[in-house]
Amino acid sequence: MERYKVLVSDPLAEAGLNKLREYFDVDYKPGLPKEELLNIIGDYVALVVRSETKVTKEVIERAKNLKVIGRAGVGVDNIDVEEATRKGILVINAPEGNTIAACEHTIGLMLAISRKIPHAFWLLKQGKWERKSFIGNELYGKTLGLVGLGRIGSEVAKRAKSFRMRIIAYDPFISLEKAKELEVELTDDLYYLLREADYVSLHLPLTQETKNLIGKKELESMKPTAYLINCARGGLVDESALYEVLKDKKIAGAALDVFKSEPIEPDNPLLTLDNVVLTPHLGASTQEAQEKVALIVAEDIIRFFKGEVVTHAVNLPIQVSPEILPFIRLGEKLGKLLAQVVNANPEELEIQICGELANKIETSLASAVVKGFLEPILGEEVNLINALPMAKDRKLKIKEVRTEETDTYRTSLKLRLKTEKGFIELSGTVSRGQERLLKIQDYYLDLALAPYLLIAFHIDKPGIIGQVGTILGENQINIAAMQVGRKEIGKDAVMVLVIDNPVSEEVLNKIKRLENIIDVYYVCI
Template identity: 50%
Template sequence: MKVLVTEKIDGRGIELMRKRGLQVDEKLNLERKELLDIIGNYDALIVRSATKVDRELLDSASKMKVVGRAGNGMDNIDVKYAVERKIECINAPDSNSIAAAEHTIALLLAVCRNLPKGDSTLRDGLWERSRLMGVELYDKTVGIVGLGRIGKMVAARLQAFGMRTVAYDPFIPELDMARLNVKKVDTIDELMKICDFITVHMPKTKDTIGLIGEEELKLAKKDLRIINCARGGLVDENALYTALVEGRIAGAGIDVFVEEPCTGNPLLTLDNVVATPHLGASTREAQVKAGIMTAEKIAAILLGEEEMTGTR
């Protein structure tokens, strides 16, 4: 059985599969044509977020039994078509939850306290304490859009700062939120009106793209700061840019973009935006867990130790 790895995963995952008797080829940074030419030789494929596993690629993968994403989510994989082709799709959803939650907190604090600007101006020989006045989290209201694994972790951590936590998630009952000391709101509009901070933790689907857009941002408090460490496009980038430029909201922390790698995005020109290059899962611990969890699932499926179910 042959496994193709097209993006860097932790070496312990590679070694695990080889010890189980699988042939593992690491071929990083492949050109699209080269990938299409060789994919038919492999029984399994492991990717992260850069490789687009679309219909064209799946049609060329004549021997493919399983596609694995070493991370959370599978929005770069055409899961529906893969399942039609009887190709299993797996990921490692718990591998980067802590890393993503912690990065959310880091971005939120960086936006509130002007940390990047403070660092850069000090290095330029300036001492701009008065211009870089920040705001506190204590006794403020944070709205969490999506109260899944990561959203729950973010809520718990922000409650430790003395924040009031409210959430929009139509799939989580009010009683379950209450047990987490989170108040449930029924609409995004309601959330926008009452929150000082909003952080987004929804998966990217046709229903969540543009979930926070021009109309929603019109309802926001003027001092709202919004954080997106989930997926690019959940917050409409053009609407966000306009709201920031016009001073209708105070700031944003962005880790994910519609187009990645991201160059020339107008959000990167704004002083009230703190941006990072999709670092939410970029911790040593998260990458180790993602590599090992994905490798274990791939090996179990290829060796017949787990029944194929379509997705997991």
Template identity: 50%
Template sequence: MKILVADRISPAGVENLREQEDFEVVEAYGSSPEEILGLAVDAAAIIVRSETKVTAEVLAAAKNLKVVGRAGVGVDNIDVEAATEAGVIVMNTPSGNTIATAELTFTHMLCGTRPVVRGACGMREGKWERKELKGAELRGKTLAVLGLGRIGAEVAKRAKAFEMEVIAYDPYLTEARAKELEVEKVEADDAFARADYLTVHMPKTEETRGMVDEAAFAKMKDGVRVFNCARGGIIKESALAEALRSGKVAAAGLDVYETEPLPEDHEFRSIENLNLTPHLGASTKEAQDSVGV
């Protein structure tokens, strides 16, 4: 049985596969779409992270395919509809990178509150901008969490530890779960209007694509801070860029983008009050071991 490991996962995970006597494990990291298409023809299983796209074309070519495993949460790089039609199971590892992504979100929140990045860069350049780099405090601020699943819930717990007021919009959130997490369940417009901080933890679907757009920013307070470590495209990038430049948004932090890698000439790269990371949400040793094993 051929197992195609298209993206790099934990070595322990690959070793576990190799220990199965009926498995032929093929590692194909960094392969082109054309190479993946050829390698998938006789594969019984394909394992991916977020780099490799399992398209309808790949699924049609892979006549022996039984399962596609996503080492991570989002499955937007897999054509789930085509897989379902072909009788191919799509699996993910939803809890594997929960803590890593929640902690990165809080890192962005802290760096968007205190100008740590600018201060650190300035120190390397010989500057001493003590008076210029004033920040704020998290305590007493309202955090709006869009999506209170595993990651959103972990972010909410950490926000409560910082004595923030937490409100949440999630169409699937029950009152009982909100009470358990000590958060207030609200509608999306209320979340936009009340937030001092807003963080996105929803999957990208037709309903959530572009959800945080010009109209959403218009509802927000002046000086709001916005963060996205979920999926690119939920926040409309052009709307965020304009909101940052106008001062509507005081600071923002992003780990995900509509196009990845982020183009070298993207307007985000020139906006000073925007901290960018290259999709590091699951990039911890613990998370890699968890999603790959």
């Protein structure tokens, strides 16, 4: 593997740096100013950040050689993922690396605000022994409302059970089965959770839908004895509304590790309150978590450049796994073949996942097919990440459907391209690890897909196959395999030849001039 240049612009655990240095030339520059980042980013193929570096559209536009951005942590709100996707840059993160650390910090904040631990310590340092001022609350028997029941929320639920807490969760993307497994009451009513909970803990990503999810109305729906805990993202809570309800004692308190603006502004009014516990985004700040996220990102970057399966891709539209990989390759090859037999402007590409494959995989194969389809036109500019946005830019409609119906094989992938002149159809499958072509238009075949193919639509007349073979032989082009698809004797047919050498335009034109040849395509896969 070539030793590419990697830039690490935020603090990273030594374990991660050492892993990267085994394969890359690493420049470690934590605290890099924005202007310097803009000036040097064009030299690197990979960028590793935590939360300090803002990977904006401007940075990405300057990153002419960038292939991957690694975020050593969970959230990617400091990265313009949409722009990275448009440029075909893979974004990876480490969603599992800080799960335990963030979970334990959540529990720690619940205890700290309930028992007023930081406040008591502060007065004790001033020489004041005031036990009566710090009568707190137990977690035992209380109701915990989890807004989000993903990795971290689930771990918080498990630990809250040890406090004998009742747990309610609001998460539209979690099944009842998962909730039952965690012994959690699942609700689809956020306000029911807010009314019932003694502690409301947030465990959501920051998106347009979740921004300011907890505002004035939501906060005033909480019990006056309730506490709000946020170790997720600052933008989830309207801080102005939170300040007002805390100041007016409409809820008992709040414990926050994250803020709308970080570092928190010195004049933030929350700092003036005595019913809060605030920490400077420490959720992932354990030695163990730092090493985990650094190693996860480093190992995924190495996998990416080795051409292996990346396990934590944020913007890859396909969930790649060893089981799915053969069908991704099939999709790419069929898409590439289809692009080279098109004779009119494409309008809509329908992708059918057929047979057992329809139920076997949950992921989409559309980006693989579209990558293959656009590659003969755009070359290396297109990849699995930006294929679908590129198709959209070109007004090519993409449709993916699933059906249990199939032909000879138990699983197959069918492509149907609508053009201004009609339709072109292909289908293929994977058998014993080999991608095979099963059909072109209405002609049935069964042929291994190879790097070089010659596809000739012709009238089924005696001698036509021999004439094509003679021209190829005269030009030192060896035929490795061949199949003919036809419906009636003497009518339209197709021959597909697997050849060992590229075909020149001159040879192709000789074949096109043969009597009874309708059309010929040289396909390079």
